[in-house]
Amino acid sequence: MTRTLLLLLAAALALPACAPPQARSTGVYLLIDTSGSYNRQVTKAEQITLYALTRLQSADSIAVARIDTGSFTEKDIIAKATFDDRPSTANAQKRAFASRVEKFIDQSPPAPYTDITGGLLQAIEFLNEKRTAHKEILILSDMKEELAKGYVRDIPLDFKGFDVVALNVTKLRSDNFDPRQYLGRLDVWRERVEKGGGHWRVINDLDHLEGLL
Amino acid sequence: MSMSSLLTFTPWPAVSAAILLILLVTALYLARTTAHQAIQVAAGALSRGLRIAAHSVIHAQERLAARNRQVLLAAGRESKERVVEREFTRVADTVRKDLAGYPDMHRRLSESILRIEEDQEKAAEAPPEAPGWAQAVKVVANLDARNAGAEILSDIHKSMVKAHEEAMDDYRKASSERHALLRRMAPDWRLIQQALGHVHKSVESVIGRSQTIDRHMEEYEAIVRGEDRALSVLSSSSIVYFFISALVLAVATAGTAVNFTLIARPMAEMVGGTNFIGAFRTADIAALVIIMVEISMGLFLMESLRITRLFPVISALSDKIRVRMVIITFLILLLMASIEAGLAYMREVLLLDEMATNALLRGDNSAALVNSHLWITTAAQMGMGFVLPFALVFVAIPLETFVHSLRTVVGLIGIAVLQALALILRLLGNGARHLGALACRLYDLPLFGPLWVEIRMRERTRNGAAPPAETTAWKEA
Numbered sequence: 001m002t003r004t005l006l007l008l009l010a011a012a013l014a015l016p017a018c019a020p021p022q023a024r025s026t027g028v029y030l031l032i033d034t035s036g037s038y039n040r041q042v043t044k045a046e047q048i049t050l051y052a053l054t055r056l057q058s059a060d061s062i063a064v065a066r067i068d069t070g071s072f073t074e075k076d077i078i079a080k081a082t083f084d085d086r087p088s089t090a091n092a093q094k095r096a097f098a099s100r101v102e103k104f105i106d107q108s109p110p111a112p113y114t115d116i117t118g119g120l121l122q123a124i125e126f127l128n129e130k131r132t133a134h135k136e137i138l139i140l141s142d143m144k145e146e147l148a149k150g151y152v153r154d155i156p157l158d159f160k161g162f163d164v165v166a167l168n169v170t171k172l173r174s175d176n177f178d179p180r181q182y183l184g185r186l187d188v189w190r191e192r193v194e195k196g197g198g199h200w201r202v203i204n205d206l207d208h209l210e211g212l213l
Numbered sequence: 214m215s216m217s218s219l220l221t222f223t224p225w226p227a228v229s230a231a232i233l234l235i236l237l238v239t240a241l242y243l244a245r246t247t248a249h250q251a252i253q254v255a256a257g258a259l260s261r262g263l264r265i266a267a268h269s270v271i272h273a274q275e276r277l278a279a280r281n282r283q284v285l286l287a288a289g290r291e292s293k294e295r296v297v298e299r300e301f302t303r304v305a306d307t308v309r310k311d312l313a314g315y316p317d318m319h320r321r322l323s324e325s326i327l328r329i330e331e332d333q334e335k336a337a338e339a340p341p342e343a344p345g346w347a348q349a350v351k352v353v354a355n356l357d358a359r360n361a362g363a364e365i366l367s368d369i370h371k372s373m374v375k376a377h378e379e380a381m382d383d384y385r386k387a388s389s390e391r392h393a394l395l396r397r398m399a400p401d402w403r404l405i406q407q408a409l410g411h412v413h414k415s416v417e418s419v420i421g422r423s424q425t426i427d428r429h430m431e432e433y434e435a436i437v438r439g440e441d442r443a444l445s446v447l448s449s450s451s452i453v454y455f456f457i458s459a460l461v462l463a464v465a466t467a468g469t470a471v472n473f474t475l476i477a478r479p480m481a482e483m484v485g486g487t488n489f490i491g492a493f494r495t496a497d498i499a500a501l502v503i504i505m506v507e508i509s510m511g512l513f514l515m516e517s518l519r520i521t522r523l524f525p526v527i528s529a530l531s532d533k534i535r536v537r538m539v540i541i542t543f544l545i546l547l548l549m550a551s552i553e554a555g556l557a558y559m560r561e562v563l564l565l566d567e568m569a570t571n572a573l574l575r576g577d578n579s580a581a582l583v584n585s586h587l588w589i590t591t592a593a594q595m596g597m598g599f600v601l602p603f604a605l606v607f608v609a610i611p612l613e614t615f616v617h618s619l620r621t622v623v624g625l626i627g628i629a630v631l632q633a634l635a636l637i638l639r640l641l642g643n644g645a646r647h648l649g650a651l652a653c654r655l656y657d658l659p660l661f662g663p664l665w666v667e668i669r670m671r672e673r674t675r676n677g678a679a680p681p682a683e684t685t686a687w688k689e690a
Contacts, residue, residue, distance in 0.1 A: 054574045057486070058487050085485030085488070094574065098573065
């Protein structure tokens with residue numbers, strides 16, 4: 001009887017330990033628009049990356065990718081990392097990551113087209129693979145998509161469980177003439193994200209990123 | 214059936230209402246005796262039930278009080294036994310220490326006394342020689358030899374002066390020797406005084422201890438007899454011990470929290486910072502386990518040293534095994550303390566690394582500068598990491614007091630709760646009885662008309678035979 005009780009007690013104690021760990025990690029995917037109309041803003045990507053790195057902890061994942069003519073490819077990922085369990089190793093990874101992003105920003109060539117949808121597809125794929133509890137896609141772009149001939153991007157996107165944040169959405173020259181174009185552009189993307197089950201936000205003031213992550 | 218439909222069985226609602234009222238009053242009047250009995254039975258049953266419950270609670274409270282009394286007396290007896298045992302041990306130590314030195318002291322005293330005796334004998338004053346010349350001088354002076362006696366006297370005078378000088382020299386010499394002997398006796402006197410002083414101190418100590426033992430024994434006897442005064446003293450002491458030990462345990466808990474903070478962060482380096490067991494981080498649990506193991510080792514150490522008596526098994530172990538246990542638990546504690554000191558150092562290193570990384574990520578170069586006095590905080594953290602496990606060892610003492618006094622305090626609280634419950638039940642019982650009486654009165658209230666008529670009729674019936682009795686139905690009501 002006593003032995004049975006002891007076994008039951010041991011099992012009760014061991015069960016929570018054997019249960020699959022609850023996902024608590026965060027995944028961040030930063031898309032940087034490198035098209036000609038936005039290339040001057042690319043330097044701000046470093047600020048956002050560094051901010052994200054200060055917020056992320058061990059076991060969190062981050063990737064920084066560029067948006068160019070065809071963005072649905074791993075080749076466009078500039079840097080990616082999943083931080084180690086040990087805080088000291090995670091710190092070293094953060095430093096290395098920051099260095100890689102800085103290097104890219106210094107040498108980023110302008111792209112002729114802007115394939116935002118392809119970048120988003122790649123981001124969804126990456127974050128879903130990482131199985132993080134909280135998924136956030138940051139888009140540093142003017143949100144004006146320009147596709148090269150032959151690229152099909154009229155695809156429904158599945159944003160369930162995703163937070164999509166458009167950062168520093170600059171106004172184009174044409175937007176100044178007709179602000180409805182700018183507002184319409186943002187509305188289209190908001191609609192697309194929310195239709196896909198995601199949550200859409202716009203942050204234009206990069207000095208106040210407190211709400212991010 | 215609504216009220217309005219009830220009032221429509223005659224064309225005039227007022228008449229209908231009056232008829233209904235009369236019918237109702239009549240029905241109530243006819244059912245009055247039965248209704249009163251029902252109300253009284255119900256109220257009586259409820260009252261009796263509540264009173265029985267109150268009696269039961271009082272009985273439970275008495276049993277709890279008796280048990281609490283036994284617990285208190287047993288605890289007091291055990292405590293007094295320990296105190297008396299300790300006092301006896303002290304007396305035994307004192308006696309053993311003094312008796313061990315007694316033969317040596319006795320020999321020294323005897324030798325000193327012997328020396329003093331010898332010196333005293335030697336120092337006895339020699340009586341001066343009796344003057345022999347005085348008689349001779351008198352005889353010569355009486356001789357009728359004309360001037361012949363003068364020369365003889367002159368010679369005698371010279372001889373006398375010489376003899377006097379020699380006698381004085383001898384006397385001075387003898388006195389000097391006596392003084393020297395007396396001087397030599399002084400250290401022996403001092404030795405005797407010191408020895409006797411030491412004996413006096415020891416005897417005083419033993420007497421003091423015996424008085425303390427007497428006092429404790431009186432208290433012990435009072436506890437054994439189960440006197441109320443002894444019980445009252447034990448009870449109040451127990452409550453005081455409870456609060457004091459609770460306070461010390463709260464301080465120890467704060468110390469544990471500080472200890473936890475010191476080692477939780479570096480533990481993440483060892484077991485990973487993202488693993489969870491249930492809702493808790495594995496690193497936090499590991500840090501807590503280390504602290505708990507330290508506290509357990511501290512408990513075992515205190516038990517092995519027989520400072521606390523929480524585990525009778527450890528107290529009952531042989532001295533040899535106990536000593537081994539003391540050594541082993543102390544070594545484990547030392548190891549744990551060293552590990553904690555290392556972890557505290559690691560914490561500082563990790564903190565610096567994190568600060569440097571964050572400064573780099575923020576682009577803040579000034580934060581990366583190393584403070585030259587940083588070694589002080591590092592050393593302080595390491596010192597705390599090393600000392601806290603040993604400080605937590607002493608938690609065993611308040612813990613033992615807390616556990617022992619908790620039984621009494623919980624018992625006292627239980628008694629108070631049961632007393633309050635019994636009081637409430639008795640009040641409710643009485644309340645139920647009075648409510649029954651009140652319900653009867655309220656029942657009679659709409660029947661005032663028929664009751665008045667009944668009283669009048671009774672009075673009229675009795676008017677011819679006897680004066681109206683006071684115990685009428687109205688009075689009853």
